[in-house]
Amino acid sequence: MPALNSTFLGEDQDTRVVGNFAILPIKTSFRGPSYPSNADYDIIDEVLDLFRANSFFKNFEIKGPADRALIYGILFVSECLGKLKPTTSANEANKLLNTAAVEHFSIPGDAGFPLNSLYAPPRDRNEVELLRGYLMQFRQELAKRLIEKIYKDDPSKPNKYWLAFTRRHFMNKSL
Structure with missing residues (x-):
């Protein structure tokens, strides 16, 4: 059974890359460069839905730019x-x-980005800023x-079925 690809692949003609x-x-x-979506399902929902199923796979066939967004989200x-422990409360x-989301991170094309073989670097400074902001x-x-998903049932401790995936590494990679 192959890994599950993004359902947003068909939208690649309308999507900025x-x-x-x-x-x-x-x-x-x-705030950011992504234009707001009124759809019920977006790429973030898809990442959360496909995370557990795809985390078992070591290989992933990339069929388009939306798959690269999915890979990044899963990683x-x-x-x-990996930052959460079984005793971590929702507030912690x-x-x-939130700190992990905004701390300095590498983007495709940077020397420290672990997936440079799968991602093309941005062409110019404007694209670098757009990608970093996105x-x-x-x-x-x-x-x-x-x-919201892992603390849905109990705000004092995370869902153990989500934490069970801390040892899994999708495609044997990590950010």
């Missing part, structure tokens, strides 16, 4: 789950993951929704 990373609309309250969720998790907005919204 930086390097080969899709700048998809996000339902978010955070960021893995990083976030909110602080930890990834910051993407990470903030993803961290917020991840907290």
